[in-house]
């Protein structure tokens with residue numbers, strides 16, 4: 001009897017690689033991708049022109065590409081941006097956007113208007129592992145690091161929703177997450193935003209705020225962006241009690257890195273200092289804060305605590321905030337008081353997201369209709385920050 005040989009060999013199946021997202025690619029990445037698949041390199045530049053100069057993101061409308069090439073392109077690359085699932089506008093002009101970043105997760109971006117600027121506060125992660133005690137995002141452990149396209153996408157979607165003639169002038173990484181815990185994607189996004197083939201947004205108008213991951217801080221000055229440090233304490237003990245990262249990278253190391261930044265760039269560091277009632281808002285704390293920072297070229301940005309349920313912290317009175325600020329000013333420090341904006345839309349760190357997630361049926365997607373044809377490239381802007 002002939003026994004049929006049973007083979008374990010399987011027919012080779014061609015596995016289609018998952019298309020990469022265009023908004024995470026540099027021009028060099030796209031050129032390499034084309035070259036490795038036998039396509040002309042100059043096509044990459046043509047596509048960047050469509051996207052960033054002409055605001056055309058549908059390959060079918062890229063009329064200088066052949067039909068066959070467009071089909072191949074769509075198989076190779078995705079052109080999708082994170083969807084806006086909620087858009088809120090405050091009475092004071094602050095706007096808040098909630099983005100779907102996949103896996104059922106969302107992040108938020110906030111636009112803060114001022115006379116001479118429109119600042120976009122952008123997120124780098126869903127949740128955060130730094131576990132700062134006063135921070136709503138810190139209460140949720142890290143759930144997802146955003147990819148470069150999701151970071152670039154926040155900027156592009158918000159810029160698209162701005163009224164005609166209005167442009168974002170500054171970007172601050174002060175939304176959800178610790179940017180230096182996701183530095184590869186953050187700096188890749190900054191490169192795409194900054195490059196002439198991208199949105200041409202000046203690096204000098206991008207501020208990266210960190211809780212103090214010291215070994216990563218050199219990337220801030222090497223990438224020619226601005227540095228903000230969440231200091232929030234007036235000595236090691238006070239800082240460690242609310243920011244656990246201080247155990248790993250104590251003030252001596254953190255302030256040394258700040259000095260290097262100032263020396264390398266000739267710019268002032270921005271120190272953020274959250275005022276927590278009875279904990280960091282006393283006048284002797286202001287004295288100590290002054291002595292801690294006086295040898296570093298800096299601005300001190302004092303931020304009255306934005307209350308959120310169950311935080312266990314309180315916001316100091318306005319008069320205490322004023323006294324704290326006056327003491328520092330009296331000593332010659334460069335102090336800014338961050339105005340609380342967008343209170344009616346919960347524009348504090350992480351709060352829109354929590355509100356949305358507990359009432360998903362209230363999701364308002366109407367804002368996606370706001371999106372219309374706009375120019376994505378930044379005009380050359382006069383330099384001020």
Ligand code: SAH
Pocket residue numbers: 134135136173174175176177178179209210211228229230232272273274303304305306307308348349
């Ligand atoms: N992870 C980065 C950037 C995001 S947090 C960092 O910590 O620097 C941005 C700023 O918001 C930080 O300065 C932080 O101290 C501040 N912050 C967080 N929660 C706050 C709250 N409830 N009220 C006021 N400021 C808060």
Ligand code: SF4
Pocket residue numbers: 128129130131132135136137138139175176177178210211230
């Ligand atoms: Fe993370 Fe910044 Fe919040 Fe600290 S303050 S938990 S580093 S987002």
